[in-house]
Amino acid sequence: MIRVISLDDSPNKKRFDKRYKKFSYSYFDAIKGSVHKNEFDIEFFKYKYAREPRDGEIGCTLSHFFLFLELANSINSEYLIILEDDAIPEDVFFDFIKKLEVQNDIPACYLLGHSKTNKKNLVFQRMKQPLCNKVNLSGLYFGKNNRLSYCGTVGYIINKKAAECIANFKKPYWLADDWSLFSSLGINIYHPVSPVIYEDLNTDSSTANLIEVNHNWKKEPITQMLSILRSRFIFKLLRNER
Numbered sequence: 001m002i003r004v005i006s007l008d009d010s011p012n013k014k015r016f017d018k019r020y021k022k023f024s025y026s027y028f029d030a031i032k033g034s035v036h037k038n039e040f041d042i043e044f045f046k047y048k049y050a051r052e053p054r055d056g057e058i059g060c061t062l063s064h065f066f067l068f069l070e071l072a073n074s075i076n077s078e079y080l081i082i083l084e085d086d087a088i089p090e091d092v093f094f095d096f097i098k099k100l101e102v103q104n105d106i107p108a109c110y111l112l113g114h115s116k117t118n119k120k121n122l123v124f125q126r127m128k129q130p131l132c133n134k135v136n137l138s139g140l141y142f143g144k145n146n147r148l149s150y151c152g153t154v155g156y157i158i159n160k161k162a163a164e165c166i167a168n169f170k171k172p173y174w175l176a177d178d179w180s181l182f183s184s185l186g187i188n189i190y191h192p193v194s195p196v197i198y199e200d201l202n203t204d205s206s207t208a209n210l211i212e213v214n215h216n217w218k219k220e221p222i223t224q225m226l227s228i229l230r231s232r233f234i235f236k237l238l239r240n241e242r
């Protein structure tokens with residue numbers, strides 16, 4: 001099942017419908033954080049992140065959280081594909097979904113892509129964000145790096161066991177893309193070796209975040225090189241904390 005998070009008045013819906021016309025999916029009306037603050041643990045958020053949450057961040061986290069609850073309480077579904085309405089698919093995405101089989105033996109989440117990235121910077125992204133413990137999921141390779149977080153929620157697959165882990169919380173208190181937090185809960189977080197989903201960077205962010213491309217080699221090349229060296233050194237030193 002594919003669920004698409006989108007504000008009820010989002011202009012992205014028309015573009016999404018055109019891009020994914022080959023597939024059946026259903027929209028989930030994104031939660032407006034300004035209206036549902038009482039369903040979010042703001043105090044715990046401030047304790048963890050040392051700042052106030054923005055309304056868009058509250059709404060984003062609640063939207064994903066309610067879909068986790070939906071999956072955890074489902075009788076027929078063992079996994080859920082969650083996309084945001086600014087998700088742009090690679091051609092391989094459609095064949096991948098057609099033959100997709102997801103195991104539910106361990107809690108797992110497979111990111112289909114990272115936000116604020118593009119295809120031409122993938123080589124530098126992989127150098128900065130090395131992956132290990134690679135697995136093959138229906139022909140696509142994913143890997144782990146438990147230090148890798150805050151890379152968006154533009155598209156991912158979550159199985160029922162992972163949803164059940166998160167559904168134990170009465171109220172969410174985290175940023176929606178705090179993947180390290182989910183990893184600490186015992187959920188196996190897998191990142192794509194080659195993304196099949198990219199974020200449309202020409203749209204406005206619903207969380208009020210600044211939209212700019214990450215891993216841009218032409219922008220501050222010295223800083224990028226230092227980031228690569230630092231990331232790979234720490235990754236090799238900790239070997240993904242195994």
